[in-house]
Amino acid sequence: MRAAVIGAGMAGLASARQLALAGWEVDVLERADGPRADGYMMDFFGLGFDAAERMGLLPRLREVAYRIGAVEYVDARSGRRTASIDYDRFAEALGGRLLSLMRPDLELVLLDALADAPADSVRVHYGVTYDPAEAGDGGGGLGGGLGGRLAGADLVIGADGIHSSVRAALFGDESQFVRPLGLRAAAYVIDGAPDLHAEFDGRFVLTDTVDRQAGIYGLRDGRVAAFLAYRGDAHDGLDPDEDAPTRLRRVFGGLWPPIDRLLERCPPHPYDDVVAQVVLPQWHRGTTVLAGDGCQAVSLLAGQGASMAIAGAELLADLVGPCRDAAAVEAALGEVERRWRPVVEEKQAAGRRAANTFLPPDRLRLLLRRWTLRASSLPVVDSLVMRSIAGGTGLKGRAGA
Incomplete structure (x- = not known):
């Protein structure tokens, strides 16, 4: 056959x-x-993790997986951390059956x-x-x-x-x-930025912002990855003649100094597509x-x-x-x-x-997410939040990556 x-x-x-x-x-x-x-960091767990184990792929996947201690949210104006998610607790909620993979x-x-x-x-x-x-x-x-x-x-x-x-x-x-969910996502990886890599090596940092969210994290061999999520799809007036780097600089320029440095190095053809089902x-x-x-x-x-x-x-x-x-x-x-x-x-x-949690459309829902994440440090709330994440979206899916 x-x-x-x-x-x-x-x-x-x-x-x-x-x-x-x-x-x-x-x-x-x-x-x-x-x-x-191209591509972004993913939480790999659930049915696919089980399938990969049956297929004999887990040893190879573990070799290329990244160790992430926490996902940090930061205020884009001050750079101050506003909330975080303990990645180890998420992994614990999944019985350790979780990998972070590019x-x-x-x-x-x-x-x-x-x-x-x-x-x-x-x-x-x-x-x-x-x-x-x-x-x-x-x-x-x-x-x-x-x-x-x-x-x-x-x-x-x-x-x-x-x-x-x-x-x-x-x-x-x-x-x-194809059912757009009102969002777009972009991702790319740059090399030759030792200052950014030194600042974000071993960290997964996201801006705590409304309607747009930028993420940055250090990878192996000195590379740095960008993840950018923003509101918009193919049907809401995006200029079809505007190339992706120009659009990303227009939407995210001035959001946060480290992101501005990433945008300066945006490649000609980054991943940039509608978020849809x-x-x-x-x-x-x-x-x-x-x-x-x-x-x-x-x-x-x-x-x-x-x-x-x-x-x-x-x-x-x-x-x-x-x-x-x-x-x-x-x-x-x-x-x-x-x-x-x-x-x-x-x-x-x-x-x-998860749409409004992923990218809050207003400050009220942003604050609600922030308060929920801060409350997750309390034992009872922590258990509920981690079970919710494990049962639905991934940690970086909730966080914006």
Whole structure:
């Protein structure tokens, strides 16, 4: 059996590895020229942590994880700390089953893990686009010069993100399915800023501000990461001709001196996208199926996008892996959706509830968040807050990263 996976992100790579271990031949098509270097720090816990443990990936993930003692909020005018969250207490609420990972590091671990499959069973093709005009037997087009060789795939997995081309080919324009939550998020990493790295090495610091929030933290090898969240989406008057660095400098300029220094070094093409969820009535058609954010985007407000991508990919491979004909594959895809959709819907509901906590729209709600975080140092309140975070959004999801 042969599968074509469109997208070499977390859902795509995890699906490819698990299917190859089940005896499939898999080709992964990725339009980017190589693994992505952008992305922000993520809390990795819950169902994805459990799946990674079953997949034997935890030792490698622990090697690339970061140790974060606390998330600090600061007053943008004075730089004074206003509140903090003890990260160790959050980890304790999860029984220690928590990792802080940069998205590019997680992707590289999954890419390296393809070597666990039989030799030549997985092939990753970078710089290859998906062309829906070249339809294969599975109902998906496979462009970039590989269409002829892959057109007979027994399964096509659309793991090409929230703006999925596979989904568009199957079900129509994304405006029907992508539900913006009124926010945007940007992230990038800079090098060669030793003064900033010295100030923020081992720290995760966020501005305690209304309608926009900037985060800064030091990484390995002297790098410094920026995370920027602000109100706005594709439908509220953003200038489509304004490039991302210009927009970020306009929105965040003057917010806090360390952020101004980061904005001076903003690369030409940082990650900058709408914060949204994906809701659609069906995830597959024939033997073509959507995976990851293409069908189950929970948004960074839910704090478990990477976790859900890997757990969903494991379930997909577990159910489809034993199939040996198209009818069995299609039936298995229906079972994946029946089992996984309620889980996705629960996480999406948690993400919607977190919107005003994540980025307070006014000073009253900012103060409410600040008081809640300060009260979390009290034993009883602490337990309630940490259980709430563990059961819904991640710590840095609540904090703005």
